Structures are given as structure tokens and as C-alpha cells.
Amino acid sequence: MGQYNYKKTEKKWAEKWVRDKTFTPDLSGAKNPYYALFMFPYPSAEGLHIGNFYAFTCVDVMAKYKKLQGFDVFEPIGFDAFGLHSENYALTIGETPRKMLRRTEENFRKQLKMAGLGCDWTREVDTANPNYYKWTQWIFTKLFERGLAVRKESLVHWCPGCKTVLADEQIENGVCERCGSISEKKKMKQWFFKITDYAQRILDGLNEMDWSEITKAAQKNWIGRSEGAIIKFEVQPPNIDTSAQFGEVEPQYIEVFTTRPDTLFGVTYFVLSPEHNLVRQFTTDEQREEVEKYIKDTASKSDLDRMESKEKTGVFTGAYVINPVNNEKIPVWVADYVLMGYGTGAIMAVPAHDERDWEFAKKYDLPIKKVVEPPALLRIPRNIEDIAAGAKEEIKIEAEYWSAEGVNINSEFLNGLATDEAKKKMTEWLKEKNLGRANINYKLRDWCISRQRYWGPPIPVIYCEKCGIVSVPEKDLPVLLPDLEKEWEPAGDGKGPLSKVDSFVKTECPKCGKPAKRETDVMDNFLDSAWYYYRYLSPENGEEIFDKKIGDKWLPVDFYVGGNEHAVLHLMYTRFITMLLRDLDVVDFDNPFKRFRANGMILKDGKKMSKSKGNVVNPEEYGEKVGYDALKSYLLFLGPFEENRSFSDEGILGTMRWVDKIYRLKDKVKESAKDGNKVLRNLHKTIKRVSEDFEGQKYNTAIARLMEMTNVLSAADEISRDTWLKFLALTAPFLPALAEEMWERAGNKSSIFGHKNWPEYDLGFVREDEFELVVQVNGKLRGSITAPRGINEKEAEKKVRAEEKFKKYLENRIIKKTIFVKNRLINFVIDK
């Protein structure tokens, strides 16, 4: 007998698996590849977080299931070492990132190995390794060659905490996603990747992808496609030179983007964003003082301030534009509710049919001209009480004006047309007159990849007075990041720490050989992590980004799991980079992950975990307390893995007991034992259901089935060796250490994961020859009887009628109809 010693057993197997390379596949020789991937961890000093650990587990059980099925499974591991997360922590403890990482990575390895994950430890990848970032830089140069990496001046987010610019995706609600500082908007010259060139392709790809809906929705939202028109407005006075604005616009015109060209007759004023580079030219002398003050005021506001102030503000510029459709003179205002980053940074305002314009017009007493009549029923109060509500309802009706679509009025040639028709006709009219054109606009903006920091791959670019911007040739890559012991901290002056390292800055132009200077910013960490799963396939390869022969076999990744907080960060960037690799003929697909699932959050007793609340679940601690097998199974058992689930200290006792219960079963296993029908039926049913659950990633119900089977085996007097081994294989993905131990004690010499040990079910046992026939009268349950499988309607009815308990429902009744569902139920429809 004895007590199960999970600590000893789990340690024994964790070490043995690594030593024996149980989970190290032969990448080039594999016949049946299955690539299981979890998100690239960064080796945080705090150690393994339960959320990551959980996501890893979701991948790991699938990997083990596939391994047991005979697949060659690759479940790689590496470290996202470069980047703000590591560097910021190094700053707080006053150590260089490299030194710190040596320690934290070691800790991370130890933790992951102890947890019994089936990782391949022989192909580790590290983004801070020159052998890796050479290829990160190579990707940059390829983008550069294609005109997809450009240096341009733009309004960017500046994080005063991290002392660097950041990409739009790295700002959440106006705040830095890394350090929580309020972001500032600055006009700066930075390096951008033109992800917007791929907006449509990224959007279109979503339709075909087997990814969590929530992730696809987030990407779709972020890309924010809208269809509309660009409309040109003539400028008054005509001496404003607009040629600097957009290349293709001849002077005297300014462009707007609108989704409602059908409302052009309703335009009563015009607005420029305060950051618009023509504002000053538009402003007349009388208005100059006021406009300058307004621009200054809004510039000092962060995005967060702007979001918080509900009240709209603005100033008249003194200038006018001409409405192309009716030659009306329209006043031009500056207002910060118009954003420079969207459309053209200018709008035509239609207060009658746009909520924001309506608010603004009300405040500044601008005219409101109605040009769309909403369908009549929209304006009829829904019930009498609403009329009684009086004033409130009036506001409601007013509100229904703006957004409503309907039929055009006061619009000359559009009168009587429905919104869709009117849009089309107006766009055509504008195009004919060369005053506008149909246009698709995206919210997505180019990816700003410059970071004024130390801990990242240097941007491989050289500035030469003669040759201009030159990218570093492939043969000279990598551009090594100098090992700085001092002064690697960010200065906050808009320049990276490398700008102070003379030996780094000074170089020669690769084209003309003259003295030149290196770019001193480093690249965004999200570029490092955008391609790591390609590198796993051949981490040592010095010739190419990865071994394509191996890639052909293993890519795209079969199964990927991670948090949805990366939906518009890593997961979108990596799709973009994959599209680039495809255009370079490196890969032959757009979507790198055949199946991606966003795992839900683990809550503690229904609440979000946080250090300040002191309710953080530490995997290492629970691994000690209840064992990793029990911990991992519990996390999966909590509920569907895409939803949030609540962890509780009592709940975990359940899986811990389950482990012990299985351990105790071993004493019932007898070579001579013959299983009863009940056990055999349950075994085969369990094989079937657990296999199906795995295919649909329904780990919670798979565990429930296995617990059920455990209960059946507990009730049996003895268990045959055959059934026992099959049962162990079924539990092995969830309880790998226990299963291995029991497997070994049952006399097996090699690992349970070493061969195709997943059992097959026998339909003969799954299909029982009797079933419970449900008896309903008028759809109400009246009981059930045991009936032979395959019984037909007539026989079933006869059998039911013979049964005493149903007589009172059926005697002397006229049966109008009988519904018979084979092998399930019979329902008699009678008069009441």
C-alpha cells in the first residue's frame, strides 16, 4: 500500500524526461509532425506566472496526447529576453539586463522542468543572442529593401516612464501597457513598418482562420475598415498653399474622408485637427491669437485628458471652404475632437446627422441642416409613458436624427434616394467632376518600431552624407549590441543610449566607404517575438533565417495557445511578418498558426489576481503543496479553457484526491483478472469520449470522464493489466508523472510517451445492446423503460402499452400522433 509520494515521483520523471530527451523529436526525420506551441515567455524575475503556466499546460496536454497517438511532437521553449520588460526590471534592481537574465533564465528553466512540461530543451532560442538577432535585423533589411520600413516624421506616443516612443498598439486607454505612465503625443522622426499596406490582406485572412473568435474580432476592430469617400473642398481665401499636404492634391483644395457622402448637402461647417499642418495657414490675422492659444492648450493635453473631457471645444479660424456640391461658403474651425491620425485630419461637419458634430454645433450655435429623413416609425414614441416623460423623449427623438439612415431631402439630385443609393450617386457625381472619389479608410496605423533604449537589436541602418540612408548589408549582420556596463540607462532626451557610444556610432558607409554614422535606436521587442517559432526549427542555422526543408515539414504551427492581450500586438505583428516572409518566398502561407486559442484568465475566488491584493497563485508553491499533476489537472478541470475560471484552495483538493485514488487502484491490478462488462464498456466509452474531447480541446470534460472511469474501476474487485495500461495512457496527458510511474511499475521498460500507446476503442463495447427508452406524453416526461437497441416504433409502442405505469396516460385516449426518435424516445400526442 503506502501513500503516493508525488514530490519524489514528479521530480524523478521530470529529470528523466529531460535526461532521456523523451520530448525531443528528430525534426528532419519525422514522419508525422505535430507542432505544438505556447507563447514565448520572457524570463521574469518573479518567476513563472500562473497565467502563463496555465497556457503552457493547455498546449502541453495536447502535445502529450498527440505524442501518445504516435505523432512526432515538437514543443519548443525559448526566451524573449530582449525588450522593455527585462530592461525595466534590470533598471529597478540596478543590474545590467544581461547579468540579470543569466540568473532569471536559469530559474525559469528549473521551474518549467520541475513542472513536467514536455518541452524540447535541446533547441532553446534566445532573442538577445547575436545568432538570433542577426535575423531580426535581416527582416528589417528586407522590409527596408521593399520600402516597407521607412523613416518618417509623425505624431507618436512617447512614454515618459520608459523614456522611449511606443507603437499605438502598446498604449492601452492612453497609458503605457508596460509601465502604466500616461503617454504623451510628440511629433518625432521615427522608423515605421508599413503594416497599413497589408491592412486589407490581414483583414481578409481572418475569414479563413481557425482562431478564437474573440481574437479575430479584436483584430478586425483594430484594423477598423470603413468605406466612404474622399471629398475635395476649395479653400477660401485661395492664397493658402495646400500643396505640402498631400502630393496629389493641387493647391487651393483640402481633402476630407467621410463615410456619409450622401450628407454633403448638410455640411454647415468644417473642422481641422489642431495638429493639422495647414491650421496656421488657414488662420486669419484676427483669429490668430485665439487659434494659437487653442493649439497650445490641446498640445499640452495627453490622450487621456482628451478622452476624459466630454465637452467639445474649438475655435474659428476665420477661413472658409466651398462646398463642392452647392458652392456654399463654409466656416473652418479647429477642434480637438478631430484626430490627426485618422482619415485626413479634417472633416466636413454634418450636425444634423452626426452626434459629435451636433453637439459641437449646439455649443457654438452653428447651423444644423437636415438632409436625411429617417423612416417615420423611428420617431413615433414607443408607448404612452414615453410621451408623459416629456422633455426626455424629445431629446431621444432628436438623437434619432443624426445616426439615422433614411431618405434624402433638401439634397437636389439626391432627393428621394435611400442612404445607400445616395452614397453611391454622390460618389459618382464627385468623381465625374474630379471633386472626390470612393475611398476605404483604416484605423490601423503604421507600426512604430524605434525605441530609444539599450536592450534590443540595433536598427541596422547607416546614415551617410553622400548616400543617404543605407541598410547594413546581409554579410555585415548582425550589428552587434555593444556590451555596456555603464550608461546603458535611457536618458529621456529622445536619443537612445547607443548614441553616446562613439565606437558604435562611427562606421563606414557600406556603399561609398566614407565615414558615416549608425542609427542608434533599437527595435521594438515585438519584432523579436514576431518570428521566434520559425527559428525554433533550426536555432543554430547561420545561413538562413531557418532551415526551409524542416520548415516545409513542420509549418504552419499546428496548435498555438496564449492570452488574448496579444490579439493586436504579437498576434497581428506576427501575421504581418509572416506575410512578408511569404512575399520573400521563405514560406508559402499567410497564416502561421493552423489553430490558435486564446486561453481565459485564472481568477482567484472569483477575483482578478494581483500582488497588491495578495491573492496571487504561485505555481511553484502549489506544485509543492499538491503536486504538479494535480495542479495542472485542476486548472484544466475548472472549465472551458477559453473562458475565465475561478481557482480555489478547496477545489484543488478534488484533483489531488483523484491522483491518490488512481494510485490506490494499482493494488487491484491482477495479471489473471478478467474485467466485467461494466468496466469494459466504460473503458471503451471513455476512450471514445476522451479522444473526442481532446480534438475539441474540451479538457474539462475529458478529465470528468476519466474521473468517472476512476470511480468505476474503484468499484470493481480487480482490474486486468490490459485495462489498467489503457487507463494510464488516457490519463497520461493530464497526470504524466503518475502515469509514467504506474506504467513503469506495471513492468514497462520504456516511457509511456515513447510509443504509440493511446488506446483504440471497440465500437462493440461502446454501443450497448439495451438503452433507456424515454416515454413522453404531450412532450412531458412520464418515465422510461429498458428497450433493446434498434427497436422500431411499433414494438416500442407495444412495449410501453404493456407497462403498468403508463396505462393511466394511454388507456381510453385517442393518440393523434406518435413521435419516435430511434434509440432515444417515444412521445404520444393525445387530446387533453
Add this chain to the structure above:
RNA sequence: GCUCGGGUGGCGGAAUUGGUAUACGCGCACGACUUAAAAUCGUGUCCCGCAAGGGAUGCGGGUUCAAAUCCCGCCCCAAGCACCA
């Protein structure tokens, strides 16, 4: 405001996709073993009712022989985006 999930026992959650609602686990109660406790095993556990029976899947309606599941209208919770023209 828009987009996307979700609302089922005391709790986490099942439900063959329209066919016995509440599987599995936690908790609780009782019993067995024990000098005792822990562990373990067994029994019970949606509500009303002695029973026959009736009622329950956020609320209100509909479709159907039959609805947690499909349709319409509302309420609530969570996530993401958010002055996106």
C-alpha cells in the same frame, strides 16, 4: 456608443447541438472504519409536496409533439475598441 462573449443548484461547471436538465468536482449532511482525529469508503443533496404530481436553466413573448439549446423584445455581468468622421 460600437464589436464580441456570457447568464443553469450553496459554488466551479455538464448536457450527445432541439430529445431524461443539473454529468464530474467542490461544499454540506448522515453513516462505516478508529480510543480519537486525519485519511478513506458508503449514502444523500434543485424547489414545493406525505404521496400522486407540479414547478425550475436572467425576464417577457413566439415557433415546435418537444426549447438551457431556435426566433423576437428587454434586463444584468465580463472583455475589447472608443470623439475613427
